[in-house]
Amino acid sequence: MKRTPSNLDALFDPRTVAVLGASRDPSKIGRLVFRYMLDSEAKLFPVNPSAGEILGHRCYPSLGSIPEDVDMAVLALPASATPQAVRECVDKGVKAIVCLASGFGETGSEGKRLEEEIKKMLASAPPERRPRLLGPSTLGVYVPRRRIETIFTSRERNPRPGPGGIAFISQSGATAVCIMEAAAAVGVGFSAFVGIGNKLDVDENELLDYFAADPETSTIIMYLESFKDGRAFLESCRQIVPKKPVIVLKAGRSESGAKAAALHTGSLAGSDRVVDGALMQARVFRAYDEEELVDLARALDHGRPFTGGRVAILTTAGGMGVIAADLLESRDRGVGLKLAPLSEGGKAKLRSLLLPFASANNPVDVTANASNDHYAAALEVLESEPDLDAILCVMQFQSPFVDERLMDIVTDWFHRGEKSIVVTSIGGELSQRALKNLTESGVPAYPSIWRGVRAIGALHKRGVWASANSKR
């Protein structure tokens, strides 16, 4: 599938990039951005009137002196120098501008004035030649597959994620970069990151539509503090959600608590329940913290949605099975699904294949003495159970008779089987390595029982939403 051309393409797939404020001084962000962007395929033009050469690249005194067309201009300049630079971008016919500086509308009246000036500069260009501007006050973009990157925090101290299917639109750049770093550490990849900053031109709704059409993106996550146009946002989501899940972490929940409250409806709306309801109406998942944001994305990006709500637990320890069962079935402290009774035939098979102390009832407990083969046998039996939709594997990679091949067994069933599978495992290094390995193979895998149960709950919700939608 090829992407339909968009005037935002130059932000994510530029052929030529000019870095204004590229510097020989290693402490300057212009230097860092230029150095990182060198890893991409894009042709680079450092712009700095007072430097001759930067990292072996000839420096241009101005944007206008670059002999080629420029797709993207990165402005690593102070706020005060930005309007003039935008003017030069307009004159040069640049397609996309990434404005990294802070010190605009967020700081007060002088900043607001600068923003107005930038808007005027952009508006002075005829619409078909008008550059698109990201920011200001943004970390810009990061496209792992193409190494397009304007993030100006140190890669050494703040490692970036590798490629994957999740696009991340964030109103806070640093927050998103840290969230992605944590996600990368457990094996999660991203198709793109974009920081919307002050949303002077490009806003979340446009980016949402962009990633909806992006063949490299299969799931969209967002960190938002405000909606530029809530109605349009919901309308876009309604179109996108049947194809790609959208998960939103909307922060600033207590801010609207100050809402006017003359009548009941007003005071009850105060605790941002309108946001809650509106997102659910558009079938958008709402996350309440950064961990849930990425957890749900991982589950929904690769996992298999289901409608029936009948779940089996496969475990090695009675306690883990009971904890998982509680969380699965409880409505208040869980996801309100059902442990499925297993068929008589299935139970008989389990009894004949598993160890003597194993439990053939749901939760199926293969015991800590189980080998790879016992797991494989149990999974095979569960996969052929007729009245079962999902399997939560609460695994113990530490037990004595299992090894790395166990991950292949689970991964294989995940891709080949018909049930929705989610894995959890409690433990240290060994267990975390196994979970990372599974995650990299696309299996939703989590280091706590609750997070795995929550993922199962999300897959069920998505299945139910999708089937209700198709009936409409």
Next chain:
Amino acid sequence: MKAKDLLLSCIPLAEHQVKELVQSYGVPVPQRLVLEGDEGLPRRLPFPYPVVVKISDPQILHKSEVGGVRLGIKNRAQLERAVSRMRQDFPGKAILIEVQEPPGVEAIVGLIYDSAFGPSIMLGMGGILTEVYQDTTFRTVPIDESDAYEMISLLRGARLFEGFRNIRASKSALVSAMLAVSRLGEELGEHIAQMDLNPVIVYEDRCVAVDAKLLLRKRGSAEQA
């Protein structure tokens, strides 16, 4: 924004005006009679006793707190006394006489103009405990039938609509009232800061909005709700 500032920036309607409005969109309201100015009681009420007598004035939003509500009026003599007492306490204000509806499951259906999402509808468990339990859910308008049923199912009080302990409360009656409020919100939501129908009493085969409050948005107060 403080409630007082909000009130000053919005225009309230009198209860009988709100009821007329919601009724025209299909929300059932009690049979009623309005006495404007010093209009006298008709010889016969067009509906049976018991009735309720309320003051109905844009400036008096919380009527029962100022003695503006008389419940359980069973006959003509009581009615005449109640009306003349209201006239004394609230000279020149309109008086609303309504059929007193029997008790039932109480819901609240509301509208609010949300600064991010525009006109939005609320459903909650109603009555005097509305704010205590805060058992509510919101949707942007318009909603469709399946949205309305989903909203009911999301309330902690949803079981009251499922035949809990012989309580009979018609989901479909409530849904049709919600759809009426949604239509109202769709057409006029830009002008309404907030509206409460509380309670909407739900019975086995019908529902009725017993009290109704509405604040209009003043022109240019777009961001205030």
